[in-house]
Amino acid sequence: MEELSAGSTGSVGSAGSTRIAGSTRIAGSAANKDTDTDGAAGGSADSAVIATRALTKRYRGGQLAVDGLDLTVPAGSVFGFLGPNGSGKTTTIRMLMGLIEPTSGTAQVLGRPMPRAAKAVLPQVGALIEGPALYGYLSGRDNLLRYDSADPTADPRTRRARVAAALDRVGLTAAAGKKAKAYSLGMKQRLGLAAALLQPRRLLVLDEPTNGLDPQGMREIRALVRELASDGTTVFLSSHLLDEIEQVCSHAAVMAQGRLIAQGPVSELAAGARGRLVVTTPDAADAARVLKEQGIGDVVVAEGTEGAGARVTAEPPPPGRDLAELNAALVTAGVRVRGFGLERASLEDAFVALTGEGFDVAG
Ligand SMILES: Nc1ncnc2c1ncn2[C@@H]1O[C@H](COP(=O)(O)OP(=O)(O)OP(=O)(O)O)[C@@H](O)[C@H]1O
Secondary structure, X not given: OOOEEOOOOOOOOOOOOOEOOOOOOOOOOOOOOOOOOOOOOOHHHOOEEEEEEEEEEEOOOOOEEEEEEOOEEEOOOEEEEEOOOOOOHHHHHHHHOOOOOOOEEEEEEOOEEEOOXXXXXXXXXXXXXXXXXXXXXXXXXXXXHHHHHOOOXXXXXXXXXXXXXXXXHOOOOOOOOOEHHHOOHHHHHHHHHHHHOOOOOOEEEEEOOOOOOOHHHHHHHHHHHHHHXXXXXXXXXXXXXXXXXXXXXXXXXXXXXXXXEEEEEHHHHHHOOOOEEEEEOOOHHHHXXXXXXXXXXXXXXXXOOOHHHOEEEEOOOOOOOOHHHHHHHHHHOOOOOOEEEEEOOOHHHHHHHHHOOOOOOOO
């Protein structure tokens, strides 16, 4: 049989490259985010949908891929799992989904231990890991019918309606009759999401869902994720794209070299980093000189800006230093100041501040 995979990361380890987990109907509403009746995850993680303690994975070759991870994903959040390539995101997701055993530490998903409770937990979780496995010679609709019929708990009498609803949810109704091999990468991702959404889910786990997509495909998947989250489903999404996390997520965890660097609401993570002082002026070189004379650090004339709109950025002045005085010093020196102020820190600033390293923001 011909099998297509939209993923670009390929297969690593024994777990195979692709899982679309979850197949049984669950009682109750996915939007019921305040009560976790599945049992407590312990401590402050009571309402957590995912909670790990000292979770560690060392591969057989000796590679320490995940190192003592304490992760808490609140119910109802869109949780961004952020880190550069090789930082341990996929390994963590594989442990959460019960695909590989941790070396040490524990992982709870929906209040139950993984991988021990995988049978009970996975039906409530929709997962899209490294791209969906699709049959290229089947239409999008037939791919979904096939997935649904593999679910022993799915009522065959309502199958067509369920598939139609899932196709509609991801905007593939018009393309439902097309063969999957003729789908764009973005359409394949959406079909994979539709498969994960055939049943109501309490949690969606998406590993790099926009990887390899063009900007339009990225926008579509991000809009879909927001929409799913607005229904109350908790979404756990890994990404190496900072702007993606800022655009889509309410919460984030930042990984680097297998370790958790920070986690919390995105707004708080970004606020932890100091913003930048920004001066907009046609006299960039003079402005940079004056700022340096005033003792301001890390003065940079922003690349790609010139003429009247040139931007000079710098570290914010130390507390107690009056911004108005600094502005006055620029004006007194003859710099034509068109804009002056502090710019809010981005998640990228936070990452750089936390790790002392730059972040690959390509894409
Ligand atoms: N099956 C394996 N055997 C040995 N080492 C592995 C295996 N899978 C991953 N690794 C290593 O573990 C580390 C973490 O990899 P992982 O795939 O979890 O990172 P990631 O953050 O998901 O990266 P990417 O975005 O590139 O997928 C890397 O150094 C990787 O080379």
